[in-house]
Amino acid sequence: MKRLAIIAGKGPLPGEVAMAAIAQGHEVLILPIEGQADADFSGYQTVPIRLGAINKTRSIMLEHGIQTLVMVGKVVWPSMAALRPDFDGMKLLGKMITKGDDNALRHVAAYFAEKGIEIIAVDIFLPDRKMPSGLIVGLAPDGDGEAAISLGMAVLDALGAHDVGQSIIVQNGRVIAIEAAEGSDEMIARAKPLLDAESGVGCLVKMRKTAQDTRLDMPVMGCVTIEAAAKAGLSLLAIEADTVLLADDLAAIKAACVAANMTLIGINRSTAK
């Protein structure tokens, strides 16, 4: 029996990972992040944790003989005041000064690794949930749509080295919105008044940041995103294959796209110019 800890953020994915991990023979300890995790973990062994309590979290894992850790579910980056870091948390946060989100997570990962706790990528437990490659559903993009995808990929490529830019909205050769700290959902919502219904296909491109470590932070896309995109006036979603995780199963994703009249295509970074 391998003991696996699951640090659980918002949404149903942590529960699905727990089920899959048990099926794969792991003994699972769930660490729901207070104020973030919202799935039902009854029936599982759980110890709630506070996001800023880094040494407490490490101690809990060591007490439970954990050697492997997976982090899954959406985590909203809180303010320092809300974070109330403990002693080691404060030391780590000191290191994070002038660092982006990914660097922050890398420091946390290194801190756990000091005591032999290894972080693994969540997609090991959800192999069917990786975004597939190629046209998934909807009409194949025309020249306008392909140009939008290319521009979006080029801009995200230019940004990725700076630990920013997981998604972007493009229409008619214009960059309408770029995601920074606000998250994809908020970016999609604010793009609505900036998109022009008569001016060509509105396209969302979502990719892993160039330097992003998917063990620490895997980009996720699901039915909620599809519905939000349709509401904002988008009709083309270009999602990086293999590196973006689907929050819902592919049948549900396809059904949501059909209902929203949305084209979904899995893109590959290597094909970008």
Add this chain to the structure above:
Amino acid sequence: MKRLAIIAGKGPLPGEVAMAAIAQGHEVLILPIEGQADADFSGYQTVPIRLGAINKTRSIMLEHGIQTLVMVGKVVWPSMAALRPDFDGMKLLGKMITKGDDNALRHVAAYFAEKGIEIIAVDIFLPDRKMPSGLIVGLAPDGDGEAAISLGMAVLDALGAHDVGQSIIVQNGRVIAIEAAEGSDEMIARAKPLLDAESGVGCLVKMRKTAQDTRLDMPVMGCVTIEAAAKAGLSLLAIEADTVLLADDLAAIKAACVAANMTLIGINRSTAK
């Protein structure tokens, strides 16, 4: 007497340009853009224009013997439906497919140039309104502030080639928000909940896009921006010297910074890495 047309967008700058141009010996025709220009142009010769009516606008200028044109004031990019382009407008808009804002303006400039109408940069008329270089007001940025400026400049440099990214907000090594089609003011407003009051200096960096033609679209910063930045929790404004125009005179800008406890610094692209 040189005849000068002023295509006037929103705000008081078009009126100030008109006064300065007359003092410099120009005979001025103001073309207020309907639904955008809001200054009082009584006492000037005016012919209101519609943004989409490109050949009509060119005809008006030719009828009035205009050979020189300046475009000044904020213009909100309307939807195609609101634009109602005329025949030449439609032809030009056809060319703009898959082009950004700057490319669109370049096509318009070329269309006017066909008939001998030259577009000149607005700062010729407002030489005192160019953002100066160096520390203008407030405490000199510390290491944290300097790091924020460097990161902001680096990301804007990476974006500029794609006709996007005139301004950015950075705090503690994180890119909080990037301006795309929404404009600086809206970006500043939405950064408020993403900034952390306890986590180091919040910094706005505003620069000309690398490929931006300042004859066609000059970035502008004024007291409104300073007040909005203070409200959002920013305390450092790094504005590109020479290429950004001040919407208010320097004394008023300085007073607004002092009132808002804001540091204002003029940066130079050449000093960026």
